[in-house]
Amino acid sequence: MKMKNFTIKETHGKARTGVMKTAQNEFETPVFLPVSTKAAAKYLSSKDLEKIGAKAIISNSFLLYLKPGMEVLKKQEIHEFMNYSGTVFTDCGGFQKLRSMFKGMSKKGIHFRSPYDGSKHVITPKKIINVQNTLGSNVAMSLDDCSPYGSSIEETKEAMERTHKWAKESLEEFSKLKDEGSKMQLFGICQGGFFEETRKKSCRFIDELTVNGTNFDGIAIGGLRIGEPAKLMNKMVKVSTEILTEEKPKYLMGVGNPADIITSVQEGVDVFDSIYPVENARHGNIFTTEGKIDIEKSKYQFDFKPLDPNCDCFVCQNYTRAYIHHLFKTDEPLAKMLAVYHNQYFMQRFMEKIRTAIKEGELDKMKERTVKQYKTP
Amino acid sequence: MKMKNFTIKETHGKARTGVMKTAQNEFETPVFLPVSTKAAAKYLSSKDLEKIGAKAIISNSFLLYLKPGMEVLKKQEIHEFMNYSGTVFTDCGGFQKLRSMFKGMSKKGIHFRSPYDGSKHVITPKKIINVQNTLGSNVAMSLDDCSPYGSSIEETKEAMERTHKWAKESLEEFSKLKDEGSKMQLFGICQGGFFEETRKKSCRFIDELTVNGTNFDGIAIGGLRIGEPAKLMNKMVKVSTEILTEEKPKYLMGVGNPADIITSVQEGVDVFDSIYPVENARHGNIFTTEGKIDIEKSKYQFDFKPLDPNCDCFVCQNYTRAYIHHLFKTDEPLAKMLAVYHNQYFMQRFMEKIRTAIKEGELDKMKERTVKQYKTP
Numbered sequence: 001m002k003m004k005n006f007t008i009k010e011t012h013g014k015a016r017t018g019v020m021k022t023a024q025n026e027f028e029t030p031v032f033l034p035v036s037t038k039a040a041a042k043y044l045s046s047k048d049l050e051k052i053g054a055k056a057i058i059s060n061s062f063l064l065y066l067k068p069g070m071e072v073l074k075k076q077e078i079h080e081f082m083n084y085s086g087t088v089f090t091d092c093g094g095f096q097k098l099r100s101m102f103k104g105m106s107k108k109g110i111h112f113r114s115p116y117d118g119s120k121h122v123i124t125p126k127k128i129i130n131v132q133n134t135l136g137s138n139v140a141m142s143l144d145d146c147s148p149y150g151s152s153i154e155e156t157k158e159a160m161e162r163t164h165k166w167a168k169e170s171l172e173e174f175s176k177l178k179d180e181g182s183k184m185q186l187f188g189i190c191q192g193g194f195f196e197e198t199r200k201k202s203c204r205f206i207d208e209l210t211v212n213g214t215n216f217d218g219i220a221i222g223g224l225r226i227g228e229p230a231k232l233m234n235k236m237v238k239v240s241t242e243i244l245t246e247e248k249p250k251y252l253m254g255v256g257n258p259a260d261i262i263t264s265v266q267e268g269v270d271v272f273d274s275i276y277p278v279e280n281a282r283h284g285n286i287f288t289t290e291g292k293i294d295i296e297k298s299k300y301q302f303d304f305k306p307l308d309p310n311c312d313c314f315v316c317q318n319y320t321r322a323y324i325h326h327l328f329k330t331d332e333p334l335a336k337m338l339a340v341y342h343n344q345y346f347m348q349r350f351m352e353k354i355r356t357a358i359k360e361g362e363l364d365k366m367k368e369r370t371v372k373q374y375k376t377p
Numbered sequence: 378m379k380m381k382n383f384t385i386k387e388t389h390g391k392a393r394t395g396v397m398k399t400a401q402n403e404f405e406t407p408v409f410l411p412v413s414t415k416a417a418a419k420y421l422s423s424k425d426l427e428k429i430g431a432k433a434i435i436s437n438s439f440l441l442y443l444k445p446g447m448e449v450l451k452k453q454e455i456h457e458f459m460n461y462s463g464t465v466f467t468d469c470g471g472f473q474k475l476r477s478m479f480k481g482m483s484k485k486g487i488h489f490r491s492p493y494d495g496s497k498h499v500i501t502p503k504k505i506i507n508v509q510n511t512l513g514s515n516v517a518m519s520l521d522d523c524s525p526y527g528s529s530i531e532e533t534k535e536a537m538e539r540t541h542k543w544a545k546e547s548l549e550e551f552s553k554l555k556d557e558g559s560k561m562q563l564f565g566i567c568q569g570g571f572f573e574e575t576r577k578k579s580c581r582f583i584d585e586l587t588v589n590g591t592n593f594d595g596i597a598i599g600g601l602r603i604g605e606p607a608k609l610m611n612k613m614v615k616v617s618t619e620i621l622t623e624e625k626p627k628y629l630m631g632v633g634n635p636a637d638i639i640t641s642v643q644e645g646v647d648v649f650d651s652i653y654p655v656e657n658a659r660h661g662n663i664f665t666t667e668g669k670i671d672i673e674k675s676k677y678q679f680d681f682k683p684l685d686p687n688c689d690c691f692v693c694q695n696y697t698r699a700y701i702h703h704l705f706k707t708d709e710p711l712a713k714m715l716a717v718y719h720n721q722y723f724m725q726r727f728m729e730k731i732r733t734a735i736k737e738g739e740l741d742k743m744k745e746r747t748v749k750q751y752k753t754p
Contacts, residue, residue, distance in 0.1 A: 038703075038707045038709060039700075039703065040704055040707075040709040040711045041711075042709070042710055042711075043710045043711065043714070044711070045695070045711060045714070045715065046695070047691075067703060067706055067707055068678065068699065068702075068703040072679060072699060075679065075681070076697075076699070081697075081699070081700055082700060083695050083696060083700075116706075116707075301445065301449060302448070302449060302452065304452070304453060314424075318422070318424055318460050319422075319460060320458075322445065322453070322458070323416075323458055323460070325445075326416065326444060326445040326449070326458075327417055329444055329445075329493075330415045330440075330444055330493075332415060332417040332419070333419055333713070333714075334417045334418070334419075334420065334421070334422060337420070337422070337710075337714065338422065
């Protein structure tokens, strides 16, 4: 019954296309989720997200719990609040991002200070599952602890064991919510740092974990792309996907470089999210079908072609490289608006092309080209 | 023949509706021009400008001359460069904004340093008319010198005399361009500070100025809303409009407060521009048909109505006060995008309502309400 949430369609090696179904909608995988941390994508309205074809996004439940806060989100759950018709994934503020807010642990749970007003908060795996359910998340993540890149095997194991303990508590609470009729799905997050032994152990644990007859709807691979070389990340993805159940959707968190995405799709990953297209756009790095271009370079001053002549997005239909170069050079807010729109549109089309390439058995060719264009150290 | 550029339609007291015709399009007056200083409106694309019904905007020719520069604008004039189908007015960088760049005068002209790269530039009335013509301006302004609020009568006279000398030189150059086939219109700018005597003198001079049989297509009232109280501004507008030829369009530069606009429309002003709606939006001050609201106030946290329940703009159709409050409180770029869109849309509808009120003889009533809602000291 649970498997109906995800149906594999075509495969090409370990790569596969699929359809993920949530209480909100259904969408094809591999899929890229634009990041909408605080119920808003950077420089894009929810209507823009729909226009570019983003049928799923990811928000941060812990930050939403702080602002607008649960009193607001009880009155209007997140879809209604931001007027977005697609699926909302939520993570719960992986420690990697929240370390500066992290104030230690106690029997009560994890202690945080709000970055907004310094107020003290305690979260527990159980509490954050309920937060995600209340705010209307379609696909929640279990609370995890991510050891930083460079951690020792001992530190890695400690974070992993904590992640596993929390996964159990999350699943327990989730099974109750399901009994109460919640349509939310829950993904477990594997950790295990950069040691094969711990990665494998964590994948096996999360993959097999069952509490009260309930297991995770999908598996997220966490703690990667946090400073390690691409090669090491790729290896860890491979190690992980070799263990994880084929039937469940696999979500590689925080990965958005096209080269990394296509390499991971070949290992069977289905879901991605990242601020990568936005961070690039902010700095004038534009994704094109010929590779990345730095629109601030003086050679674009007289270039009256679109950002990407092969792109049919609103920006490429209406504006030139010369104009967008000018907007960046004069610090106009419109510069980032247009660049972000284009890069996010590019990512959605890129995922479409990946799905087509899988169907048509052309993924290897597409990968070769993409890695050449987008490879990073 | 020249008068065909502007046709008065209905009048109500000194207030009037009209149609202004340029080489680009025609549009009804009173009109409000969104400011697009550097060939871009803040947080709005040219397609957004068209969507909100802005049929004319204003850019700054001196800043465009610096960036993207004339080499670019010779290849693509401004409409094509920014892909905007409406009329482009250009001013030439009234000294009030450029004082920090101003490096003195010589026989050669006015010396400036570029704020972008510190490079030295000399402009003359003749040169800036040509810049405006080359970049594709539909309605150019003659170069003027604006004395700051608080200037003595002597300082005011000095700036005024300079403005008049430049107006003559501008008109001389303009008459040549017209002979060469230019379809550009040229407005003269009155100055004269805050003394009735000099204001009147300047208005009379600019209004009557004819060089080689050519006079100005319209008259701009410059040097107001630069720090003086509203009452003093209103008086200076009244003094000016009493002198200026009825048949020509009158443009009150830099004025955008709805109360100021409607008060000046009653004196016969036809054209306005200002960064006022944008500056307000940036700070969460939202224009509504019930007056201005500060969306950051905590009372909007749970307010699920649109910014203005009487508004049919994209933002009001899709988002709530509670959501936009949240976006401001969390510093999301989308906050400013939505607030600016709404305020600029509001201004276009406000001008429509003014035109209707003139036609229907309801302007006094509308003014009373508007002044109550939008009055500033």
